[in-house]
Amino acid sequence: MNATAPRSSRWVASTGCVGPWGSTAGELRSWLSAGPAGAREVRRPPPVPGFIESQFNPLVYAVVKQCLGSWSPEEGAGTAIVLGSGLGDTTTADVASQNVAKGNVHNPLLFYQSVPTSILGYVTREFGITGPLSCVAGGELGPSMLEMADLLLEDESLHQVLLLGLELQLNPRTARVRELQGQEGGGLEGDVAVGLLLRRAPAPHGGAKLEALQEATAVAGLPAFPRNWSALRDLITLCLAYEHS
Incomplete structure (x- = not known):
């Protein structure tokens, strides 16, 4: 890992x-290990009011809920969010452009x-994030x-970054983009959302040092990724390592 x-x-x-695969790191590891056979059942997160067509936004909301749990809005102060995606919400972009091309009402x-x-x-309204x-x-978005999270945590007014x-x-269309970029991967395909809540100091319930997880991922044998x-x-890989920390 080159983070x-x-x-x-x-x-x-x-x-x-x-x-x-579902909503746990263990299920993810099993799904990857199963190869193409692991893609037989597709589970989708619940919809989010005000968002349509695309799974991008429900996936973001679902993984935020996993990371933040049932905390109260008062806990959101001092929290920053960084959202990363290689190609973004391609479903929304494609549906909108197809409507325009067909002369449909936008x-x-x-x-x-x-x-x-x-x-x-x-998300910020629901969880009180300021x-x-x-x-x-x-x-490669990980590094x-x-x-960026490390730079944000230099700000004393922030104590964690999601x-x-x-x-x-x-x-x-996006498959062709990946081909032109020369990117290869396993035979599986699927939507994925992953989240890490990174803090300057240990959380009350503990947690794991980022450096230790990075070292673990450097030696872990992982299946091919889509x-x-x-x-x-x-x-x-950090999420998978945290499961075993």
């Missing part, structure tokens, strides 16, 4: 992962949810997201 080393000790307080909800921070705004919201995109990574299943998950490989 940038943090300036000081950071702690992972909780993790979450949601996808076609749905205003699709315009609203085409902005990645729309679902983050929904820190900054950031969105990043690109190739850049961890570095890292959220999400990729949707490939469609013909091609569309390549940007989130580092975050997913």
